[in-house]
Amino acid sequence: VLGWPYREALRLDEALHPLALLATGLYGKPLPNQNGAPLRLVVPWKYGFKSIKAITRVRLTAERPRTSWNESAPSEYGFYANVNPAVDHPRWTQARERRVGEFRRRPTLPFNGYGEQVAGLYAGMDLARDY
Amino acid sequence: MRGAARALGPALFLFGALPFAVLAVQLFLVYTGRRPDLLGAEPVEALEHATGQLALRFVAFTLAVTPLRRIFGWNALARHRRMLGLFAFFYATVHLVVYAALDLELQLGEVAAEIVKRPYITVGTLSWLALVPLAVTSTRGWVRRLSGGRWLRLHRLTYAVAVGGTVHFWWSVKKDVTEPLVYTIVFAVLLGYRWLTRRSRAGAPGVAAG
Numbered sequence: 001v002l003g004w005p006y007r008e009a010l011r012l013d014e015a016l017h018p019l020a021l022l023a024t025g026l027y028g029k030p031l032p033n034q035n036g037a038p039l040r041l042v043v044p045w046k047y048g049f050k051s052i053k054a055i056t057r058v059r060l061t062a063e064r065p066r067t068s069w070n071e072s073a074p075s076e077y078g079f080y081a082n083v084n085p086a087v088d089h090p091r092w093t094q095a096r097e098r099r100v101g102e103f104r105r106r107p108t109l110p111f112n113g114y115g116e117q118v119a120g121l122y123a124g125m126d127l128a129r130d131y
Numbered sequence: 132m133r134g135a136a137r138a139l140g141p142a143l144f145l146f147g148a149l150p151f152a153v154l155a156v157q158l159f160l161v162y163t164g165r166r167p168d169l170l171g172a173e174p175v176e177a178l179e180h181a182t183g184q185l186a187l188r189f190v191a192f193t194l195a196v197t198p199l200r201r202i203f204g205w206n207a208l209a210r211h212r213r214m215l216g217l218f219a220f221f222y223a224t225v226h227l228v229v230y231a232a233l234d235l236e237l238q239l240g241e242v243a244a245e246i247v248k249r250p251y252i253t254v255g256t257l258s259w260l261a262l263v264p265l266a267v268t269s270t271r272g273w274v275r276r277l278s279g280g281r282w283l284r285l286h287r288l289t290y291a292v293a294v295g296g297t298v299h300f301w302w303s304v305k306k307d308v309t310e311p312l313v314y315t316i317v318f319a320v321l322l323g324y325r326w327l328t329r330r331s332r333a334g335a336p337g338v339a340a341g
Contacts, residue, residue: 073305
């Protein structure tokens with residue numbers, strides 16, 4: 001469905017942020033395959049597709065690389081993909097979310113609630129344009 | 132053979148009602164937290180997909196009755212076409228209710244905004260609206276009142292519903308278009324059959340059956 005292999009990318013300052021993790025385990029156990037073993041990126045202030053699973057290769061590039069979902073549907077999935085309730089996905093609102101195990105929706109927080117820690121990375125940017 | 136013909140109605144009713152019963156039980160178990168995993172990580176989305184597909188399938192079953200009668204002579208189906216069509220309306224309505232009540236939690240302003248803003252929601256809503264007069268005029272009384280071919284002409288709206296529902300499905304898909312493609316092919320066959328046989332039917336009013 002998507003081009004092979006799945007590719008994702010972060011800006012260097014995003015990747016160096018203490019909240020951006022490379023996970024090898026989950027709940028004190030080694031990471032199961034379905035959660036992206038052996039190595040998975042976790043970027044908690046972005047939409048889930050940025051948190052690439054089962055990483056086999058990491059490269060440092062001078063130019064912004066093409067990333068899987070952004071390439072396949074650029075109007076729907078931006079490069080930054082920061083959680084932003086004010087920016088709709090073209091086909092649905094992203095103002096409210098339903099957490100796993102909860103049936104009711106709750107309001108979605110900017111940067112998934114990590115605004116205090118990460119908003120500074122995007123100072124001066126128009127996040128409605130760079131979604 | 133007579134017994135089989137008599138069992139056809141109840142069998143088709145079960146065939147139509149059973150998926151709803153299963154979904155209702157699943158929703159109950161998820162909602163009450165007894166089996167929170169039963170409908171996957173996105174239970175509401177799972178219900179939307181299931182009910183939307185059921186609606187499309189029953190539109191297809193309804194449209195399959197006429198070709199099956201003509202080609203295989205399965206005329207016993209004719210008496211049950213209304214039920215198949217009403218199941219299509221039923222599942223389309225459940226689909227819409229799940230969307231408005233469970234997905235958008237009855238924030239009616241939001242529902243209205245989404246219907247206007249998102250083309251696939253607009254098309255889906257229009258398709259459901261087109262089903263309403265068909266369901267209303269499905270009774271014997273209305274069939275009689277709309278005599279002289281008017282009932283048949285009105286119920287050709289089903290073709291528009293088939294197209295609209297399929298477009299709604301295509302536009303709602305993220306990337307994998309296999310399933311909408313399957314429905315497109317099925318509807319193309321069912322509508323294409325009518326188009327190809329329209330001339331031979333024009334001279335034979337006895338078999339006019341939409």
